[in-house]
Amino acid sequence: xxxxxxxxxxxxxxxxxxxxxxxxxxxxxxxxxxxxxxxxxxxxxxxxxxxxxxxxxxxxxxxxxxxxxxxxxxxxxxxxxxxxxxxxxxxx
Numbered sequence: 001x002x003x004x005x006x007x008x009x010x011x012x013x014x015x016x017x018x019x020x021x022x023x024x025x026x027x028x029x030x031x032x033x034x035x036x037x038x039x040x041x042x043x044x045x046x047x048x049x050x051x052x053x054x055x056x057x058x059x060x061x062x063x064x065x066x067x068x069x070x071x072x073x074x075x076x077x078x079x080x081x082x083x084x085x086x087x088x089x090x091x092x
Contacts, residue, residue, distance in 0.1 A: 010055050016041070020059070022078035027070045043087050058081050 010016070019041050022035050038056055042048050060079045064070045 005051065007054065007058055011058065013033070013051075013055070016055050016087055027064075031070075031072035032074055035072070038078060042082075045081055048056050049090070052087055053082055057086065 010079075019037055023037060026034050027029070038059075042052050042056055045053070053062060057079070059065075060075055065079075
């Protein structure tokens with residue numbers, strides 16, 4: 001997995017900013033829909049680009065998720081899947 005691009009540069013991608021903005025204020029009322037948007041952005045986790053994995057993992061480990069403001073089983077599941085994929089790619 002390449003870490004050549006900084007996280008700051010990655011998260012400035014227009015496609016990601018559009019998704020991120022669409023999630024604001026929606027986690028409490030529509031958590032499954034929010035997770036679906038994240039999965040849609042990623043596409044197939046096994047074949048998605050490394051940058052997308054980094055962006056979503058960064059998002060899912062941000063302070064709102066860490067301290068429990070945003071908490072739902074779908075986020076934990078997605079975070080686990082991404083983590084497993086990142087580890088798998090390290091050994092390729």
